[in-house]
Amino acid sequence: MKTSIKKTGVLLFLFYSLLSTAQPKDGVILGTIKGKIVDKNLNQPIPYATVVLTDVSEKIISGGISTENGDFLIADIPKGSYTLKIQFMGYTSYSRTIDISKTNKDIDIGIVTLDEEAESLDDVTIVAERTTIEQKIDRKVINVGKDLTTTGGTAAEIMNNIPSVNVDQDGNIALRGNQNVRILIDGKPTNISAAQLLKQIPSTSIKKVELITNPSAKYNPEGMSGIINIVLHKNSNMGFNGNLNLGVNFDKNARFNNSIDLNYRTGKVNIYGNYGTNITKNLNGGFVFREDDNSRQNFRFLDNNKSHLIKIGIDYYINERNTFSVYTNQNLFDGVTRGFTDVLFLNNDQDDLIQNLISDSDNLGGTYNLDYKHNFIKEGHNIELEVDFNDFESDSDDDFSFTGGNGTATAYNDLIGNNRTNTTINLDYVNPLSEKAKLELGYELRLRRTDNDYASTLFPNSNFTYDRDIHSIYATYGKNLEKWSYQIGTRVENYQVDATFIEKRSSQDDIIRKFEDDIFTIYPSAYISYTPGEKNSYQLSYSRRVDRPGLNQVNPIREWSVPRITSRGNQNLEPQFTNSIEANYTRKLQNGSITSGVFYRIINNEINQTLITDPIVPDGQILTFDNFDNNSAYGIEISGNYKATKWWSLNASFDLYGQTQKGIVNNISREVDAVIYNFRINNSLKATKNLTFQVFGFYRGPQDGVQFESKPFYFVNTGARYNFLDGKGTFSINYNDLFNTMRFRFESDVPFRQNGRFQGETQTVYLGLSYRFGSGKNKKLSRKRRDNNEKSGGGIL
Template identity: 55%
Template sequence: MKQLILVFVMSLFSYSSHAGTDPTDLGTITGQIMDSEFKEPIPYATISVTTPSGELVTGAVTTVDGTFSVEKLKDGEYIFKAQFMGYKSFSKEIRVSGGNREINIGTIFLEADVAELDAVDIVAERSTIEQRIDRKVVNVGKDLTTAGASASEIMNNIPSLSVDQDGNISMRGNENVRILIDGKPTNIPAAQLLKQIPSTSIKSIELITNPSAKYNPEGMSGIINIILHKNSNLGFNGNLNTGVTIGDHTRYTGSLNMNYRTGKVNFFTNLGTNGGESSNNGRLENFTRDYTEQLSFLNKNESYLVKLGMDYYMDDKNTFSIYTNQNYYDGDPIGKVNLFYGPNDERNLSQTFLLDGENHTQTYNFVYNHAFNPEGHKLILEADYSLTDETEIADYTFTGPGSGGFTSYRDDVGAELSNTTLNLDYENPFSETAKIELGAEARFRRSTNDYSTTNANLDNTLYNYDNNIYSAYATFGQTLEKWSYQVGARLEQYDVEAVMDGDLIYETDYLTLYPSAFVSYKFDEMKTLQLSYSRRVDRPGLNQVNPVREFSTPRLTQLGNPELEPQFTNSIEMNYTHNFEKGSSITGGVFYRLVEQEISQVLFVDPEDPSRLVLTFENWEDNSAYGVELSGRYKPFNWWSINPSFELYSSTEKGVVGETYREVEGTMFALRVNQSFNVTKKLTLQSFGMYRSKTKMLQINPKEFWFVNAGARYSILKDKGTLSLNVNDIFGTQRFQFYSDVPYEQRGTFWGDSQTVYLGFSYRFGGGKNKALDRKQRDDNTNEGGGLF
């Protein structure tokens, strides 16, 4: 496989050397665009050439040093125009003729348009959803950043996504979703990660439900890619955001985004923090064993996010970029579990645990981008390394009449997870309507879990889980009038090895092909239809395969399954988007997925102690799911905007629960409505409501739930500042409830600090002009494909 990838990379370079040349009998216009005040180049300014009647002939975009070249112009009269946001446009009549085909227009100095600059806002008032050929992009506006303090709190406001009381996120009703930050995987568990990221640090959220072959194929229901702010404006710019959430407990959040751009260098930083206290509670009624279990957790934690980086524009062909993400977490949760059999019952028992946990995740990223001619022809080399160090000390104590069989003990867990990724990506738009993409990747993951305990019934354990992935991909896309298509395939070699206390307990390797295909038809500028297919994989994670046995509560034991096999998903979906005048739109979609060897949590009676349950993971049979999604935006008036969405999911689950084979069909639907009212130019009111129906699953039957939020935003300080207020879960209905009949008949209810008031303030500063930077995997088209030999 490694030799195959090396041959592939060599052929990639030989292919790029045969680029065609432009005809010499056509006209060319060259020149440079600069800022009239700072006398600095303006990269990525728009150059357009039209006929005297206004019909567009061709165009270009300036390079990083402000130069441009417009080629292949036939003889005739033209209007040349240069423009960029925040500047007054420049236009000039041009004539191309036999004796005047090489036209150097010289240096054009654009003047700042003060009126336009004052109207530019770093963060839009309302979030927008953009449908691309392979993803939906949610551009996060102030209506979402004021909905909650963390990423976790705003996810329920986004169509297709749902977050439960424990912070677990699901997409299209399934929790097997991959979370990326700036196009990169993270070692931090998704639920913890989403609670650590301040909502004001998020620029956009990409929902990639059917990823192409360019992406790593992990995640059954797709990928959620969270893009953090990174400005590239000329001069010094930034924005400050602070907020406090008040409920049963108080939490705070804050973020500071800054950049300084001068000449060929751009420096940027994103600082974020949140912390305070929050609670989670639960109640389980076990009718088979005739007891009630009450759970209460007080979470005290602080987290800090630091992103630092720079871009160096060496010339118009070569760009170097580096950045680091540093994520710090310190948590001291306190928990209590009460088992109640009845008044004065000698079996009544209480368990208290105190946790002291912290982790530090550090990520380092380097990107080299080389541009060829024509525009869009490029080679990208990327290296990424992340390391997570985690420690957790937990003290468990038992009290009550039934505590005689339990002894207090301490667990001490140390974990280290590293991830090294090397990418090489090549793109060649060898014609105006066709493009080929080639790439290769190598990933090396190392996981170590060192567990020690004073519990006499458990053993100290050192567990290592390592895997390597080598892959190569190719995609080809073409536009034929109103039709567009893209086909591709990704070949991956996967090696894994698990070692427990020095003994090899599991080893496997396999080679798999992951194809993908996209077809879209553009009826006109307002209507588009898209059909796509992809094959995906979910490989077991460390917690799913770690066989170390841990006591979670007096009646529950947790452990992983080292023989867990990966699950594969074949997914097909169709989407339709229709944009109307005055900003209204509607998007509808249907999907179907077939899951082979589905991985799922299972709960069964402990054969070593019938009074206890065991929670672990197993591969079930092939299961299927389908769904329908409908979302839109409607503006009855200029001051009133309505964003409704409807989702319907149905699945068939088959598997052995305990010793019983079961097959269950479950259907669930969800309705969300987000409204915005512009009361004045400065004051905006908003409301959000969500309802999710009951459904059936293989082991539990979740009940319906609903909640309503309301908020307001007010602009101050010449529209550079914003005050925000949001009231969450007004009626106190945001609770997760379920009923189950296997392995016991029981009923459960869980709830957290959902009924809160959020107060926030944001302010932007600096006077630089926006200079968009085309950075692969970070801004408008972030992805995680590719690789290196």
């Protein structure tokens, strides 16, 4: 293939040379343009770079590619004014205006130097000291620096440091105070729940986090509060290089997280791999006190988990026009949970009951991705086909035994098996109609197949299948008008669901419940931005979105159970729809920047957790999901970074969310006006060139809902990091939750008056070591970010 490209370049060069020596027609002026393209840093020729000549209407007049020596020649050019553009993957583009006339027809522009794109230089080999935030037209990008990767062992620790994002005690993630959010890894879906995923990804494997709070019609419309895309490091430097990260957290138990990134690039082939592992023991517990019968449930569990995250991929640069890549993510996770639930009846201790649990689970997930992209001659004009297959298998073996309770409780065993597959096919077309306008068209197919088996020695065996097909087409059009820019789009989707729940009975007919749905929906979006100067920018956007129930939200099979609370899904749960409008303002300062925003959402048929009385278990409760009435929400966000002195810099953010919730809980009509607010501040103090200290503080205010009132909490982290070996190595130490205040507390009066508290091992000491090796120039293949992740929707309280 390389030989054919060389021949093509030589033939083009000779062809244009021959044309330049031919005699023109009488009275017709024909000109030539020639030059040499060179790497600015290496001072070496760049072969096969694209050279395009356009007229004032941006119509392509002629073009070619540079030879092995970087030379190019465009001949037989009529008289007129033109724009010459030179492009090569991984480099900034070059352009200049050229006039062909009778007195200026043979033009030699000499040596053209191309510099690497700034984005290409931002890779695993260089991790910035400080985290930075970029406000783009459709998303906020948090480039993760060493000040965040040293805060702890997993992605969960990083997420609580990011504006607008919260992670609760069970690992459930919320964006702008709402857990209806899409979580992506490298823009791709995953069958693994967000809570489990955040515990498995090492913090040092994260390159950046993208918050897409009002996605355009191009993106999957699922997720009321938007999309969180976690981008992992991918090293694509020339030659062989990599990065090694080691870390350990200490509290009552030690937790180890390690990762290594390797890359080898030569010629047209880039091979890369990433391996991360977490070995954790985590003690967590709490209590729930019920006032109606003066009882208290105490929880104490020890999780012993091991996870392995593997990514291997190959990029093949066929030529400047065509690229092909393939990669796979493999996620292996197994864990054992041991613990007990102690139910104490303070008025009658003869009814006291202890439930012991031993849960053994094995999980295996894999993603397989193919991508082919063809670039047309015009810059930014391309078509891309991507196929993504994701499968997940999970098996758990749970043993329950009991002590006390007057001998009324019976020991039993649960076996639960889950098998899920997702297939996604995307075809995307991008056409820059001009330098100021762009059209995007696309088609997406999403197929989901789910099969869940439940076998129990005490309860009826059951099976739940859930199949879903979604066909989507979209179109967006955007244009820049000097200081103004806008983008409009529409996405049309057909959504089909076929679900069946079978409860098997030995002495009577099986109970069969079926659910089918077929919905055709339109999702419009619009953006407009105004940039009067370099220091100020304004943005206004609108989108319509949907939250389709996650698997655990509709799965009627028991997810978990303690003596007085059982968690399971609601098969009759319906989608919720959201109309969202938001405005953002960014101000660049001399030593920093400030970003502020407001949003307003109208939510139809809202999905939320609810506690209802158990019709079978006396005094029992079922934690499930239900649709509430139409609600509204609003929010204000302010974040900024500022370098106060040469040695002191800080990032801070404040976000406030208000929501009116209406619903019927346990046959009681309720309406609540809830206000949630959070404050974060991160101080970085540079003692020497290589030694930096850090102090991070977080406060979350109280949160009211139709059923629960969460109490406020705060925590403080402090630490230090030291760079050595000319910045190739970094040693870090961090003391998390300095005052041991990170705990979840709540009160509720429906269906019973109760209060509770939950806490894990949050007061930890983290030690980390990072070392990067190898060198080389970076020529990274840009990959599209997908957003068709599936949520699970489980969790406790």
